[in-house]
Amino acid sequence: MRLVLDAMGGDHAPAAAVEGGVLFAREHPEHEVVLVGDSLRVRTHLPRTGAPGNLHLHHASQVVEMDDSPSAFRRKKDSSLQVGFELVRAGEASALVSAGNSGAVMAGALLVLGRLPGVDRPAIATLFPALRGGGRCLLLDAGANVDCKPVHLAQFAVLGEAYVRARLGISRPRIAVLSNGEEPSKGTVLTREASALLRRSDLAFSGYVEGKDIFSGEVDVVVTDGFTGNIVLKASEGAAMGVAGLLRSAIEKRGGLPEKLGALLLQPTLAGLKRVVDYAEYGGAPLLGIQGVGIVAHGRSSPRAIQSALGAALQMAQAGLQTELTRCIERARAWLPARQRGKRATQGTLSD
Amino acid sequence: MRLVLDAMGGDHAPAAAVEGGVLFAREHPEHEVVLVGDSLRVRTHLPRTGAPGNLHLHHASQVVEMDDSPSAFRRKKDSSLQVGFELVRAGEASALVSAGNSGAVMAGALLVLGRLPGVDRPAIATLFPALRGGGRCLLLDAGANVDCKPVHLAQFAVLGEAYVRARLGISRPRIAVLSNGEEPSKGTVLTREASALLRRSDLAFSGYVEGKDIFSGEVDVVVTDGFTGNIVLKASEGAAMGVAGLLRSAIEKRGGLPEKLGALLLQPTLAGLKRVVDYAEYGGAPLLGIQGVGIVAHGRSSPRAIQSALGAALQMAQAGLQTELTRCIERARAWLPARQRGKRATQGTLSD
Numbered sequence: 001m002r003l004v005l006d007a008m009g010g011d012h013a014p015a016a017a018v019e020g021g022v023l024f025a026r027e028h029p030e031h032e033v034v035l036v037g038d039s040l041r042v043r044t045h046l047p048r049t050g051a052p053g054n055l056h057l058h059h060a061s062q063v064v065e066m067d068d069s070p071s072a073f074r075r076k077k078d079s080s081l082q083v084g085f086e087l088v089r090a091g092e093a094s095a096l097v098s099a100g101n102s103g104a105v106m107a108g109a110l111l112v113l114g115r116l117p118g119v120d121r122p123a124i125a126t127l128f129p130a131l132r133g134g135g136r137c138l139l140l141d142a143g144a145n146v147d148c149k150p151v152h153l154a155q156f157a158v159l160g161e162a163y164v165r166a167r168l169g170i171s172r173p174r175i176a177v178l179s180n181g182e183e184p185s186k187g188t189v190l191t192r193e194a195s196a197l198l199r200r201s202d203l204a205f206s207g208y209v210e211g212k213d214i215f216s217g218e219v220d221v222v223v224t225d226g227f228t229g230n231i232v233l234k235a236s237e238g239a240a241m242g243v244a245g246l247l248r249s250a251i252e253k254r255g256g257l258p259e260k261l262g263a264l265l266l267q268p269t270l271a272g273l274k275r276v277v278d279y280a281e282y283g284g285a286p287l288l289g290i291q292g293v294g295i296v297a298h299g300r301s302s303p304r305a306i307q308s309a310l311g312a313a314l315q316m317a318q319a320g321l322q323t324e325l326t327r328c329i330e331r332a333r334a335w336l337p338a339r340q341r342g343k344r345a346t347q348g349t350l351s352d
Numbered sequence: 353m354r355l356v357l358d359a360m361g362g363d364h365a366p367a368a369a370v371e372g373g374v375l376f377a378r379e380h381p382e383h384e385v386v387l388v389g390d391s392l393r394v395r396t397h398l399p400r401t402g403a404p405g406n407l408h409l410h411h412a413s414q415v416v417e418m419d420d421s422p423s424a425f426r427r428k429k430d431s432s433l434q435v436g437f438e439l440v441r442a443g444e445a446s447a448l449v450s451a452g453n454s455g456a457v458m459a460g461a462l463l464v465l466g467r468l469p470g471v472d473r474p475a476i477a478t479l480f481p482a483l484r485g486g487g488r489c490l491l492l493d494a495g496a497n498v499d500c501k502p503v504h505l506a507q508f509a510v511l512g513e514a515y516v517r518a519r520l521g522i523s524r525p526r527i528a529v530l531s532n533g534e535e536p537s538k539g540t541v542l543t544r545e546a547s548a549l550l551r552r553s554d555l556a557f558s559g560y561v562e563g564k565d566i567f568s569g570e571v572d573v574v575v576t577d578g579f580t581g582n583i584v585l586k587a588s589e590g591a592a593m594g595v596a597g598l599l600r601s602a603i604e605k606r607g608g609l610p611e612k613l614g615a616l617l618l619q620p621t622l623a624g625l626k627r628v629v630d631y632a633e634y635g636g637a638p639l640l641g642i643q644g645v646g647i648v649a650h651g652r653s654s655p656r657a658i659q660s661a662l663g664a665a666l667q668m669a670q671a672g673l674q675t676e677l678t679r680c681i682e683r684a685r686a687w688l689p690a691r692q693r694g695k696r697a698t699q700g701t702l703s704d
Binding site for chain 1: 419421483495498499530531532533535537538539540562563564565566567568576578579580582583584585586587588589590591592593594595596597598599603610611613614615616617618
């Protein structure tokens with residue numbers, strides 16, 4: 001398989017992206033990585049000992065910057081993102097990974113690759129770690145669509161269900177709508193109407209769950225609008241990293257010999273914990289509902305995080321997930337209403 | 353001062369409430385606690401050695417259960433909540449603390465005590481711990497009002513600012529609106545219109561912050577609607593507790609001698625951490641904007657958490673915070689538009 005890596009995307013680009021691409025290429029000599037970006041700048045970060053033979057360079061003169069608006073994707077015709085997505089569309093690569101401007105990645109996926117038939121709004125899907133009770137949980141939308149209608153949340157459920165089934169091997173994933181309480185009387189018009197749709201579906205729908213249940217292992221897929229999803233993602237990341245950091249600084253501050261020795265003895269445990277806690281960084285978040293495989297990696301991705309996102313892209317491309325997603329969306333037409341263009345029933349909808 | 357404690361509220365009521373009341377009464381012999389609830393059931397949980405002299409019992413025959421709808425407050429005329437709030441209204445107590453049904457506590461506060469002049473919607477305010485970068489952060493609304501209008505978020509900012517100034521001694525608290533990105537183009541109609549109002553205010557308004565900034569120490573007050581606020585509160589609680597739990601189980605699972613010794617040496621550090629991480633449980637969340645002092649404690653409150661919530665109630669009542677809140681809301685009329693009953697611009701508003 002050949003994977004495109006946006007060499008210019010991310011807070012530490014191109015250094016971190018290039019290094020991550022090298023790591024992945026060495027790990028998977030049977031696959032190929034195409035680094036897309038400013039070839040002069042990319043070259044300076046290649047290893048002096050020579051790049052792996054399965055790592056290629058494809059020049060693109062422009063960059064969609066982290067603080068550009070998503071519309072910059074249209075303007076910058078020779079950006080690494082544009083050129084990268086064109087390679088995927090032309091069939092010269094099977095997937096694209098970018099740690100760049102996530103709004104622009106979504107815009108590029110929509111404009112160049114397009115949506116799967118039956119999908120109104122592709123979503124960013126984030127897999128949360130099993131912090132309590134075991135089991136991982138997929139949250140979507142994690143930020144692509146601020147204004148959602150009930151039918152969009154129902155589509156997210158179909159996409160998320162198929163993804164979790166394929167990626168985690170769960171035969172019948174449990175689906176829930178994120179709300180401010182478990183009782184059906186809670187929530188907003190959006191959550192109540194989305195729940196009504198999902199109750200009519202053939203999915204294993206559990207109703208509402210609360211924020212803590214993203215980590216409780218009780219459900220496998222949680223759907224929400226991109227405004228709430230993005231805030232929840234970043235708040236829980238802040239809390240998890242905060243607790244881990246607090247532990248570190250408490251150990252350093254107390255700083256007696258017992259604490260130092262204790263920290264030393266627990267070193268492997270603490271290192272393993274860091275990897276789990278840093279869930280936002282590792283693995284990357286797939287765009288579900290587009291015609292192709294696109295992975296958004298965290299802006300601050302380290303080389304290892306980039307390597308891990310490329311691994312997720314490879315897995316998705318190999319699994320032929322697109323065919324499965326298309327099949328599921330097609331089947332959902334039995335209970336999913338067609339596109340509700342005229343209906344305005346959800347948060348922020350007036351800004352449409 | 354005399355404080356009312358709802359003896360029947362909470363997952364572990366009346367045991368945890370009574371025990372917490374006893375702890376507080378012993379800690380503060382100069383103040384009084386009135387336990388309101390079923391006197392027969394309450395009595396069985398009083399210490400055999402005799403209750404402290406400053407702990408009183410006030411009978412109420414009914415209970416608003418945790419899974420009752422908030423409207424149960426109206427129906428149950430002799431509930432511990434109703435009787436407790438009546439004591440505060442009659443001036444026989446200065447504050448009420450309850451770990452019971454938070455919707456019913458809010459309903460009771462509104463119906464019995466009423467709102468401060470100029471406040472349309474009282475909010476539940478939750479003080480988050482300093483997990484990163486130092487400094488604590490007040491989030492409101494944490495769940496009282498699912499459907500908010502821009503003017504409500506602006507009122508939350510005024511209330512939160514005055515509370516943080518009084519409680520944390522910060523002379524000029526920094527205020528922000530919670531959003532899915534820092535750029536002014538992000539957010540929903542609700543967040544954009546609330547920001548426009550706050551930019552016209554005399555508060556130290558910082559614009560948008562993301563979910564992680566609740567823990568970053570960059571701002572002191574974060575306002576949001578009660579739907580988002582409740583989800584964020586519970587998700588970050590789940591993440592923080594999850595990380596702490598993961599650490600525990602990692603130590604137990606590896607279970608070698610080095611890990612056991614390490615854990616033993618770090619015991620005091622880990623215990624201190626637990627107290628901070630358990631932020632949702634400790635301290636209680638004040639209802640800001642009501643005519644009196646009302647504190648919502650976490651449903652699963654332990655006796656120590658109840659004691660801590662009574663401490664917060666005492667501090668609020670002593671600080672004469674109501675006068676300060678009234679003054680601030682009055683002053684804000686210079687830039688705050690009057691009640692926007694007719695305007696429907698926010699999430700979930702169609703359910704009004």
